Amino acid sequence: MNAKPLPIVFEWNIDNSTELEDRRYESSIFWTSDRHPWKLHFYPHGTNKAGIQDYFSLYVAAVHNDNAQHIWFARYDVNYTILFRSGNLNIQRTGTAHFEDDWVTRGWNKFAVRDQLLLARQGGKGITIVAEIRITGPNWGPNPLANAVLLSFFNKAEYGDVVFHFGGREIYAHKDFLSARNDYFAALFRSGMEETRHSDCGKMVVNVTDTGYGAFFAMLKYLYSGYFDFYDCSEFTVEDLFRTSDKYNVEGLRAAMEDCIVENLKIDDVVQTLFGWAYLYPTLRKECVEFIGDNYEHIVRGKTIGQIRWDNTNFMEYSVLMKELLEVAPIGRKGIMEED
Numbered sequence: 001m002n003a004k005p006l007p008i009v010f011e012w013n014i015d016n017s018t019e020l021e022d023r024r025y026e027s028s029i030f031w032t033s034d035r036h037p038w039k040l041h042f043y044p045h046g047t048n049k050a051g052i053q054d055y056f057s058l059y060v061a062a063v064h065n066d067n068a069q070h071i072w073f074a075r076y077d078v079n080y081t082i083l084f085r086s087g088n089l090n091i092q093r094t095g096t097a098h099f100e101d102d103w104v105t106r107g108w109n110k111f112a113v114r115d116q117l118l119l120a121r122q123g124g125k126g127i128t129i130v131a132e133i134r135i136t137g138p139n140w141g142p143n144p145l146a147n148a149v150l151l152s153f154f155n156k157a158e159y160g161d162v163v164f165h166f167g168g169r170e171i172y173a174h175k176d177f178l179s180a181r182n183d184y185f186a187a188l189f190r191s192g193m194e195e196t197r198h199s200d201c202g203k204m205v206v207n208v209t210d211t212g213y214g215a216f217f218a219m220l221k222y223l224y225s226g227y228f229d230f231y232d233c234s235e236f237t238v239e240d241l242f243r244t245s246d247k248y249n250v251e252g253l254r255a256a257m258e259d260c261i262v263e264n265l266k267i268d269d270v271v272q273t274l275f276g277w278a279y280l281y282p283t284l285r286k287e288c289v290e291f292i293g294d295n296y297e298h299i300v301r302g303k304t305i306g307q308i309r310w311d312n313t314n315f316m317e318y319s320v321l322m323k324e325l326l327e328v329a330p331i332g333r334k335g336i337m338e339e340d
Contacts, residue, residue, distance in 0.1 A: 059107030293328025
């Protein structure tokens, strides 16, 4: 018998000094698992949709895992309950939804009549909004101990005993911690590979030349924390992070980025993704080919396949890829090789 998923409860307090302007208010981020961050959106004057200006609106937003909004994971079978309290006003609403695309929110345009809110706030009453979310799969927020270790020790020059060099930029970390978390780093620190040396102050120095600073920083942050919070990271894409985690054999991160890429395949860019780099990785190659087969007519109509650039370095591999695409093309439809 499957156990019912445990709820994650988040409380958002808006104090009585806040003037409720005609705009969107956003809560801080909260998590229901290592992959799934959320926010609450509150519109005290309703959204700008016709016919709801006399109401206030509340929504649950499945947000990205990074400020650049490259990383996002779908959520399915999400049960959510919102409790709104202010003065004597107590309103509870419950909903169920899939969050299959980024930028999508779920909730209520007409959560309650706005005059009820104005009346409840008389006398300087604040607002408390409590969200309870149940989602299929593992439900847990960031580990407080791991987060404390991350904040206290990661990338702190005074505590680190290894420094990763990227030209003029550096990242400080701990050999024992990384060795315990990852076999690649354990071998690196144990064997003293040629890219390592020791500084005058006794720290091991690793010169990193084949991976960008941003993706490497995000990977180390994941190793320290165990979850996919990349809000203070920059200068990397999902592809960068996937390739970096693949190179350094960070399996949990690699699997998550692979899922992220597959979940966010689009008709407009799947061909570029496949022929640009994903064909090098068996699972991604298979998923891209199947996606193209499932969306064959739309992709052929978009003519992205005709924009592939062939040369002597890729002719053999691309020929094999084209054969795989022809095999998934619907029988009796116009062939890829006949595209105008």
